[in-house]
Every structure is written in structure tokens, then in C-alpha cells.
Amino acid sequence: MSRNLLLRTPQHVLTGALAIIFLFPLAWASVASVSPQAGTAQTDGWGLGNYQTLADYQAGIGQYLFNSALVSTLTVLFTLTVSVLGGYAFAMFRFPGRNVLFLLTLAILMVPYATLLIPLYVLLNELGLQNSLVGLALVLAMFQLPFGTLMMRVSFEAVPTELREAALIDGCGSVRALRLVLLPAVKPGLITVGLFAFLAAWNDFITPLVLISDSDKVPLPLAVANLRGQVMGIVDYGATEAGVVVLALPCVLLFLALQRHYVRGFMSGALKG
């Protein structure tokens, strides 16, 4: 045992160093955001001065956090609703146009964001959704549909046939079968799709950059990016670091909490084909 350990030590040191390199930027940003630095709001002693700058920036970080939270929640809601119903339809029913619609949904993946955002900017104006967080969430949900629909279709198809049939024989209509029997069975898929939609919406940059022009309505990533050049052209790196921590924290925590799920989803899921 101890010999084995001894043999493996150099390998542990090397791989450990590699891991530290990967963790270093995140650790540095967290520490630097509360440590004293010239040219930031936190010049002497440790403290939350940089977070104070962030809180006081224009509409206040509370507003931007709210914008981001609202957009993310709506995106998750839209994505889950549409992809669960769509996945159920594609997995359980045959109807004319089924394959065309499915392929069309997947085709969203092939088109660059920029190509769609230019007409969407015009279209949302026509729909009265310009500068609207709801409009932003609808567009972000559309970008999530290929993955969401594919994932939910695969999940529903993976439910054992006996379970599906039992639900229908027991006199459930297809709505009750979905709600009472099938939804609990596809919970892992729901979590994966929801997590991806949340992370995508929380982090997306170019979509709000194009679609939201009102500076009080921008989500957090844009607000932090805008904040850099505000104070007389001098970049406040302290506030930027604090902004990065606020942006990254929910994502890292969610990732750590759902890591098993995330990794397993990849190992066994849609990508295997």
C-alpha cells in the first residue's frame, strides 16, 4: 500500500499542479475582490468595498441581478414547457409533419446566433417586444430548443414500454399519463435541460447586447462589462473582479451540486450516438 503510494506521488504532484492551474483564476478573482488594491474601492485592509461599488453602479447590482434572475427563470420555464410537450409528442405520437418539425428544431443548431439576431432585432420590434426581458427570454429559449427537445425525446423514449402502456391502460388520458407517470420518470432529463437553459440564459452575452438597449434592463454580464469603462475611462478592476464573483458563484455552486448528474448525463445521454 505505502509502496504504491510512494510510486504514485510524482504523478500526484504533477496532476495536482495541473488542477491548481485550472482553479487558480477563480481562486484569485475571489481573493482579489476582497483584498486591498490601489485604484479600486478597497485600497486599505480587506473588505467588501468593491461589492459596494458594484451595488452603487447605475441602477444598482440588485436591479441587474433581478434582470438576470427574471430572464433565466423565464427561459427555463419556456424551455421546459415547450421541450417537454414537444419531446412527448415526438417520442409517443405519430403525426404528419413530425420528422420535418423535429429536423427543423434541430436545424436551429446549425445557424449562427448572429445570423438570427439581426432579423430577430427587427422582428421583436414588430411584435412590441423590443427592449423587453420577456422577448429576450423567448429568444434564449428558442436557442435552447434543439438540445431540450432532443434530450426530452430521448428521455421519453427511454421510459420502459410497460410503464407507458400501464399508464394508458389504467384509464389515464395522455395528459394524465404524462403528468402522473411519465414526468417523474424523466426527471433526470428535466434537470439537465433546466440546468442548461439556466446556465445559458444567465451567461448569454451577445443576445442581450443586441436585443436590450435600455441600460436599466441589461442582465448582469452586460452590466459588469459596461461597468469597466465607466469611471473616467479608468477601469475599476476591483469592481470587475467582484462582478465576476457574483456572476460565477451561482453557476459554480449549481455545477458542484449537480455535477454527478451533469457528468452522468453526458456519459449515458444524448451524446452517445
Add this chain to the structure above:
Amino acid sequence: MAPTPTLAAPPGDVARQGDRRPRRPLRRSPALAGWAYAAPTAIFVLIFFVVPFLLVGRMSVSDWGLFAGNRGWNAPENFTSAMDDRLFWPAVWFTLKYTVVTTVILLGLSLGLALIVQESTRWNGLLRTAFLVPGALGLASASLLFYALYSPQVSPLGFLGIDSFLGTPSAALWSTVALIVWRFAGFYMLLVLVGLQGISGDVYEAARLDGAGRWQVFRYVTLPLLRPSLALCTILCVTGSMLAFDQFYILTKGGPDNSTVTIVQLVYNMAFGGQNDLGRAAALSILVLIALLVVNALQFRNLRGREG
């Protein structure tokens, strides 16, 4: 992402429907119920994908200002003026260079990382987590983080002896590549890991019995069997790099001297960053779409050709 196998109807679907139908308590036909469930998808795809897709085609052949709106047809002026933009060829060239550099480095590194953490041990579990955590950050957040990390004022990287991380064109390129590698290596490692775990232990056993060394096993067993996973990584990485925007918009702002302007940045600048010409931006974005389709078609064909 790899949709092809699921496109076929699930086996037994027809038979199942055959014996289910008479017993179904539903009065509506399954086709109608199917459409009812698919309706939200159809509406979404129609309004937010099909209509914009047709509209961008229309815009690309129209004189369409950001504020002025549609001012009539002008084909093919948008396409010619987009290609005549003085930044067009530099942007194409830079995007290609960036794509090749990023893809080669990311693929090599993630293959290496996957081989390191291949065995399931406690230690390797920790390593996997460490490599994957940066992937939880958004690209914009990661870019902002590296923006501070590279700044002369607060950078903790002074010991590397690099004068300026973003000051020269090549420094800016490599600094951005470092950011992208940091952010995505874990993700591609995971994809390679999926491929590695799909290789049966028997194959290794057989190779070892035939007297193959470690390198030979890697070169003649692991690598060929990993081809599908590596191909998927390549396609995702090439696509992502060709469409690079956030990292350059935040980190380098296209500078120094417009040396790191990518093609999508050029699209954005044409539409919203000063030129205010949606028609020309639409035309350029259609060229991007075509380039993407061609590159991916070539990659798929190459993949299939070698498999056959």
C-alpha cells in the same frame, strides 16, 4: 448534437400503436393529440426561427438601415460591399487562424487530460472536478475574469515576465486562446472520456497479449477507437471558434489595431457598432452561415470517408 440515431422511429413504435389503439380511452386520434403536444414547439420554431431565417434572407438583399428600416431591394450590393469592407479579409484570416490554433490545442490538451483522469479513483474524481469547474462559468464571465487577470495593474501573473498580454496582435491571440483553453478543456475532456469508456477492456487485453507497448496501444488501439469522440469535439470546437465573439468583444475589443476582429464581430459592428447597416450585416452573416455549413459538411464527409 449527435441527432442522427434518434431520427429513426423507435423500434416497435408501429406495433405498439397497433395494439394500443383499440384500448385507448382517448376519443381524439393520436395524430391530433401528437400535434396538440407539438404545437408549442411548432409555434416557437416558426416565430423565432423560420420567420427570422426568411427575414434575414430578405434583409441581405435589401437596403435596410438600423433606424431607417427597409428602403427597397439592392441585391447584390450588400454582399459586395460587405466583402469590400477593409476588415473583411483580415477578419476571415484571423478567424481561421484562431480556429485552427484553438482546435489543435484544445483537442490535444483534452485528450491528455482525459487519459490522465481515465481511471475512476477518488483523486481522479477531484481532478475531473478541477478541470470541469471553469466550464461552469459563462464565456463572458470568463472573459471578464481574464481581462482583470491580464491587466497590468492588478495581474498576479507578473512572475511570468510577459510585458503585455494584450498589447501586440500575437500576444492578444495567445492570451485569448489561453482563456478559451482554460474555459473549455474540461468540457472536451468529458467528451473524450465518454469515448474512452466506450472502448472495451478486451481490446486492450488482446493488444497487450500481442506484445504491444504502451505507446503502440495508444497509437493503434486507443486513438483509432476514439475517432468518433474526437470528430465530435473537432466539429463542436471548429463551429464555436468560427463564431467567436464574446471573448474578443470583452478581452481585446478587436484590438490592437483591429488585429483580432473576428467575422462575427464584423457582423455586429456592421449592424450595431457604428455602420448601422442591417442589410450589409445580414449579407455577411449569411456568408458566415454558408461557410459554417460548408466546413461542417466537409468534416462530416471526411469522417465518413475514413470510416468506410
